Amino acid sequence: MTHVPSGRLEPHDSGITSRLNGLRAAVLGANDGIVSTAATVIGVAGVTNSVTPILVAGTAAVVGGSVSMALGEYVSVSSQRDSQRALIEKEREELRDDPEGEFLELVGLYEEKGLAPATAQRVAAELTEHDALAAHLSIELNIDELEVANPWQAAFASAAAFAVGAVLPLLTILLTPADLRVPLTFVAVLVALAITGAISARVGESSVPRAVTRLTIGGALAMAFTYTVGTLLGTAGVG
Secondary structure: OOOOOOOOOOOOOOOHHHHHHHHHHHHHHHHHHHHHHHHHHHHHHOOOOOHHHHHHHHHHHHHHHHHHHHHHHHHHHHHHHHHHHHHHHHHHHHHHHOHHHHHHHHHHHHHHOOOOHHHHHHHHHHHHHHHHHHHHHHHHHOOOHHHOOOHHHHHHHHHHHHHHHHHHHHHHHHHOOHHHHHHHHHHHHHHHHHHHHHHHHHHHOOOHHHHHHHHHHHHHHHHHHHHHHHHHHHHOOOO
């Protein structure tokens, strides 16, 4: 008999899906905060060495980006939640209106999974007796009624992570000497992106080197581009 160690977090444990979604939203929010704010302040630094416009632009980027991330996550996850709830209600109605037909459907689905007809019949009967709705939601729709997406959780995680990520490039460029602002901000941002890339890869169980490379190259290109544009505007007499 297979024994699962107590306390071990399995992929099917209750609540893990929502926690992983929240963690992914937080990692993505931090990454966006780092890149977008760094690109903004470095772009302004290409125009002027004055701290005030850099501070104003950076603060605006942090506030605007945090609100935008929260709103985007809320709208997206709300749509997902509404779809999930609609599917759950439809399944509940079908079970109420045609319980025998739904039972036969459940048996057929387990047979398609590879169970023998007798075994599928027994499994379907036991699961139906325990919780018919949960059984149908699991095998038909891969939905857990207790894990319906939470838009407020996603919005808060994304906004908070964006703000935390954005603080790094903003403080770096404000607290370093004028002649070292841009290179030190580049370095700080690339290190931060490497860390968030590694975390996101661990969460998604993907390649850490690939994720780190992708994020650092993308961030470096974004900062180089905005700094070049800012420098050209400064040369042209803007600012």
